Amino acid sequence: EVVMTQSPATLSVSPGERATLSCRASQSVTSNLAWYQQKPGQSPRLLIYGASTRATGVPARFSGSGSGTEFTLTISSLQSEDFAVYYCHQYNNWPPLTFGGGSKVEI
Amino acid sequence: QVELQESGPGLVKPSETLSLTCTVSGVSISSHYWSWLRQPPGKGLEWIGYVYYSGATNYNPSLMSRVTISIDTSKNQFSLRLTSVTAADTAVYYCARHAFKAPFDFWGQGTLVTVSS
DSSP states (O other): OOOEEEEOSEEEOOTTSOEEEEEEESSOOTTOEEEEEEOTTSOOEEEEETTTEEOTTOOTTEEEEEETTEEEEEESSOOGGGOSEEEEEEOSSOSSOEEOOOEEEEO | OOEEEEESOSEEOTTSOEEEEEEEESSOSSSSEEEEEEEOTTSOOEEEEEEETTSOEEEOTTTTTTEEEEEETTTTEEEEEEOSOOGGGOEEEEEEEEOTTOOEEEEOOOEEEEEOO
8 A cells, every 4th residue: 555644734824925745655656646625614626636737727826746755735825715634645556546644734 | 517426324323334326417427437435524535446437346455345336327326335334434425536547536525424323
């Protein structure tokens, strides 16, 4: 099983600041890595796939980078609607498909 | 527009079987892969398994002995059965669509299933 580890668990930032979230895989997942945003009471929303490709309708302030075992999600200038929990997900090796434990971005 | 909607009992007794159905609209279920995932209250996401339109399945090894996922192309639906449930199976259950070696691009709104007597 590919174990995904996210850090930090919680990131406290102010609107307008930059947020950087990390995700590490226990073995290489090449570029088969996605990021999701989840707000309370909502289902996850796909933000990034292929490690760095924004999904349809995702603002340009969201960017992803990395390959192999180390990945980063950057939100360049946080807006109020960006405060949420973010999950990374590897779809390179299965079963099982696996997720990181999540990083909460709070004010 | 692709839409997925979970349905089924919100309360299941311990040791019984949890059964949920996902109804897909806006696209034929005879393409892509269709997964079930879950999220215990306040916790992260866990993939349960998927079914392909051909009926082929793949399950999370941690749940494999208790899980069955099936598909009904005539109704554009797929279903989850989880046997011998315990309180640890209490979670919001999601259905989602994906392609081969691709992320989950469309999700249902989720349905909370509580295991309690």
